[in-house]
Amino acid sequence: KQEVTQIPAALSVPEGENLVLNCSFTDSAIYNLQWFRQDPGKGLTSLLLIQSSQREQTSGRLNASLDKSSGRSTLYIAASQPGDSATYLCAVIVNAGNMLTFGGGTRLMVKP
């Protein structure tokens, strides 16, 4: 069974810092990996989708990388801002299924 782990569970940084969020998964036979953002009391917003054949995706200040062989993905946030404060979730779909398996999330606080 696929398991997805996100470390750290919580992170507090000063504004302007570059930071990395980590995601690891146990079954490397994934179809794609998706990073989401969730604000308190809200739904999930898709940030980046990486297909299994890709190594990274970029959107603005966000860069996500994927290393299938080691079962890892990282989300890099450049020049963090207080508006980036949220919970960040990664999720994977395995080759044989339609189901997203989610990690527990990293709760990020960016202090002004």
Added chain:
Amino acid sequence: NAGVTQTPKFRVLKTGQSMTLLCAQDMNHEYMYWYRQDPGMGLRLIHYSVGEGTTAKGEVPDGYNVSRLKKQNFLLGLESAAPSQTSVYFCASSYSTRRYEQYFGPGTRLTVT
């Protein structure tokens, strides 16, 4: 485009009562999903649908039923609510293959007393 919408936003039920949660999407997506989110358990898939008239079980389907009579709507039913079904429920949709990202609704917060 409204994207994915969910009705209602909040609901309180007594044990044994029934209710239906409605999900609607205006993106012409084939795939639709129902998840629940619980503290410490993360998001888990309840049921999903790969097209109008078809449904399938996810990771935690017990106590729930679903229907997809129209392509744009996906209904989640609780026939006899239990306190263990207290949760936040999210609906999502995506294009016809797993290649595409899933778009989520704002959620329904359900409390069963």
